[in-house]
Amino acid sequence: MVLLSAPRWLRSRLTDRFWRVQEVLKYARHFRGRKNRCYKLAVRSVRRAFVKSTKARREKKRFLRALWITRIEAASLEHGLKYPAFISNLLKSQVELNRKMIADLAIYEPKTFKSLAALAQRRRQEGFLAALGDGKEPAGIFSRIVHHY
Amino acid sequence: VAKTSLTSPPWPEVKLPDPVEEAKYHAEVVQKVTKMIATGQYGRLFAVVHFASKQWKITSEDLIMMDNVLEAECGDRIRMEKVLLVGADDFTLIGRPLLGKDLVRVEATVIEKTESWPKINMRFWKRHNYQRKKIITNPQTVLRINTIEIFPCLS
Numbered sequence: 001m002v003l004l005s006a007p008r009w010l011r012s013r014l015t016d017r018f019w020r021v022q023e024v025l026k027y028a029r030h031f032r033g034r035k036n037r038c039y040k041l042a043v044r045s046v047r048r049a050f051v052k053s054t055k056a057r058r059e060k061k062r063f064l065r066a067l068w069i070t071r072i073e074a075a076s077l078e079h080g081l082k083y084p085a086f087i088s089n090l091l092k093s094q095v096e097l098n099r100k101m102i103a104d105l106a107i108y109e110p111k112t113f114k115s116l117a118a119l120a121q122r123r124r125q126e127g128f129l130a131a132l133g134d135g136k137e138p139a140g141i142f143s144r145i146v147h148h149y
Numbered sequence: 150v151a152k153t154s155l156t157s158p159p160w161p162e163v164k165l166p167d168p169v170e171e172a173k174y175h176a177e178v179v180q181k182v183t184k185m186i187a188t189g190q191y192g193r194l195f196a197v198v199h200f201a202s203k204q205w206k207i208t209s210e211d212l213i214m215m216d217n218v219l220e221a222e223c224g225d226r227i228r229m230e231k232v233l234l235v236g237a238d239d240f241t242l243i244g245r246p247l248l249g250k251d252l253v254r255v256e257a258t259v260i261e262k263t264e265s266w267p268k269i270n271m272r273f274w275k276r277h278n279y280q281r282k283k284i285i286t287n288p289q290t291v292l293r294i295n296t297i298e299i300f301p302c303l304s
Contacts (some may be wrong), residue, residue, distance in 0.1 A: 049278065050271035059267075096246040097233055099199050101204045105234075107205075109195070112234070112241045115216060125163045125268070 068099040075106035079117035081124075090122035092127070152181070156277075174246070179303050182240045187301040191237035194297045205268040211294040218289045221259050229255040235299055242299070249261055254298045262290035 023040050027049065028035055028042040035041040073083035090097070095116070097105075106113045151174045152154070185191065195208045200213045221227060232253045242248060264286040273280045 047271065047273055050269050050282065051273045054272070094245040095233075095243060097197060098204050101206060101233075104206050105197075109236060109241075110236075112236050115241055116243070123163060128160075129161050129165065129205050 033039075064097060068103040071103040071106060072099060075113055076117055076120075079114060079121075081117055081121060085124055086120045088118065089123040089127070090116065093119055093123045095119070166206050182242075183301045183303045185240065186299055186303075191239070191299075192223050194235060194237050194299065195234055196235070196253065196297050197234035198229045198255055199233055199259065200229055204233065207294045207297070209294055209296050212260075213257070213292045215290045216265070216287050218262070218288045219259060219291065219292075223262060224257050226295070227257045227259065229257060235297070242303075249302075251302055252300060254296075254300075256294045256295045256297075258295055259290060260293050262288075263291070265289050279291075 024046055025036075025039065025042050027046045030036070031042070031045055033041075035045040069083065072086065076083055076086040087099075090102075097116075102113070102116070105116070162274050193208055195206060199221075201214075201217055202211075203218060205213055206263065210226055219227075230246045230250055234246050234250060234257060235253050242252070265288075267284045268288050270283040270285055271280065
């Protein structure tokens, strides 16, 4: 005959509690204090660690870009240019290197960086000359520079 | 008339070199560099390549790992076309923004296509009984840069 419901002496007991606990504790082994040994404390720490790492992955991009910008600024100041002047003039001369590349070139290829700085400086001067025009004052305007005739 | 603080503008005066002389100088430099490339007087070349929406600074015998799938089998040779910069010890060729395909040739081979290490994505709101845990493995491709060649066709 077939028993349709399980008898009362058959119980469902948890047999792999050890491995479930180890799954969490393995991520906490390098923590400080009791949270690397005690499950109750480790669960909270491991959860916070995972959440922090997820958020940090998004902020790493911002942090690295700021680092590259600082390095490019330092390198361009060595060549006598400020960072906004350097970047804007490079973009105006249609050189589309991103900040990571320029920072790497500044570290490992100093001669190439010097040539890029020279290119930016030359484009800057050409921009100034184009903006100033002829150097004459517009006709019919009484300016500060009074001529004595 | 005496010189006051307002006779000349407060910014430093900028003078560009003579265009004719400059053109001569440029032609000379270009000729020198073409001769150097033609005779092969450069050591190791490095290039800045735009690939997989990122810029890479590569030399020959370099390994590159990209965080995406490439539709090429392992062992396929690939030519990278968007080259932004090529340089050696004595000269650099800067592209505006890209260098010509008849000037540079960058060859690479696909070595490995794997998945990344399992990254854990977890979201948690305190006091709201909300937590989600997701394990993400991104597909990755490893390329080895075989050669970077330049040809003497500058103008």
